[in-house]
Amino acid sequence: MARFDVVKATFWADSARGVQPPLTDDMVADAERLLGVSLPGALLELLRVQNGGIVADAWDMFPTSAATSWSESHVPFDTLQGIGRAEGTLSLLDTPYLVGEWGLPSPLVLLTGDGHCWVALDYRECGPDG
Structure with missing residues (x-):
């Protein structure tokens, strides 16, 4: 498994699509208040490098323990939503609307997806502090 500093340095593709304005502490505080959870430090580190966008090919799949309609071993992770408007x-700030629209359990923070498949942070068992 790659070290996080390697992942962080190579995570983003060279594309401006889906990128939010640079992340500030105030944006993080507002997002955590809206979402009702503390966001993981590693996620915030990635979003401070680039606030959302297209994920580099080396990191654009999320492993699963069971076969899916996408693959025997993963689902797509081609974008990571940032924090902004x-x-x-789409942004992490759209999570409350999307959870309601798609009838998803809560509390989740949706990182990427299209309605038929989501990759999310699931706070149901660990509570809002993660």
Whole structure:
């Protein structure tokens, strides 16, 4: 498994699509208040490098323990939502709406997905502090 500093340095593809404005401490505090959870430090480190966008090919799949319609071993992880309100771009801040729209359990924080498949942080067992 790759060390986090290697992942962090190579995580983002060279694309501006889906990128939110640079992340600030105030944006993080507002997001955590809206979502009702503490976001993981590693996620925030990635979002401080680039606030959402396209994931590099080396990291664009999320392993699963069971076969899916996508693959025997993974689902796509081609984008990571940032924190912000850039027009026409989904964000972690859209989680409450999307959870309601798709009838998902709560509390979740949706990292990527399209409605038929989501990768999320699941706070149901660990509580809001993660």
